[in-house]
Amino acid sequence: MLVTIGVILIFIVPILLLLLVGAQARFESLSHVQANSVVRIIADSINEVNIEGPQASKVVIVNIPTNTRYLNITENEVVLTLETSNGPTDVTTSFFGGLNDTSISLVTIAGKAPVGLYPMKFYADEEGKVVIDHGEEERSGSN
Numbered sequence: 001m002l003v004t005i006g007v008i009l010i011f012i013v014p015i016l017l018l019l020l021v022g023a024q025a026r027f028e029s030l031s032h033v034q035a036n037s038v039v040r041i042i043a044d045s046i047n048e049v050n051i052e053g054p055q056a057s058k059v060v061i062v063n064i065p066t067n068t069r070y071l072n073i074t075e076n077e078v079v080l081t082l083e084t085s086n087g088p089t090d091v092t093t094s095f096f097g098g099l100n101d102t103s104i105s106l107v108t109i110a111g112k113a114p115v116g117l118y119p120m121k122f123y124a125d126e127e128g129k130v131v132i133d134h135g136e137e138e139r140s141g142s143n
Contacts, residue, residue: 028084031065035091038062038071039078042120043095046073049122049130050097057123064115073104073132100129 041062049056064071069081069088076096082089121133 024085028067028082031067031082031084032089032091034063034065035068035080035082036093038064039080039091039093042073042078043093045120045122046095046097046099046130046132049124050128052124053128054124054126057121059119059121061117061119064118066115068115069107071106073099075099098129100125100127100131104132104134106134 041060045058045060049058064080065082067083069083072079072081075098077092077094080091082091119134123131123133125131
């Protein structure tokens with residue numbers, strides 16, 4: 001009976017390990033697709049509000065992947081860095097709209113990570129430059 005259990009374990013353990021490795025690869029692939037969507041939504045929102053001019057606004061809710069290290073919006077680029085099994089991976093896209101702030105950064109901190117559904121409001125100031133309000137203030141106030 002012990003030999004039978006041993007033989008079964010010899011076959012089951014490698015199969016379970018292969019399934020776990022496959023699940024990790026699918027998770028990273030899915031988070032990369034999700035990150036592409038997030039940076040594209042942010043860049044498109046900045047461009048749209050910039051084109052519409054003063055008094056234009058837009059509110060979006062992005063779904064930030066759970067393995068995000070940080071999200072950085074600079075003067076012409078959105079960069080979302082993912083933590084993967086191969087190390088940090090940047091997902092980027094550019095935009096042409098002008099920002100009021102030169103750089104906006106959302107850093108992932110354990111327990112305060114901006115992951116999951118995350119609200120962002122884009123509006124144009126009187127000069128037509130885009131201002132980004134994000135949910136950081138609301139989240140820190142509710143914790």
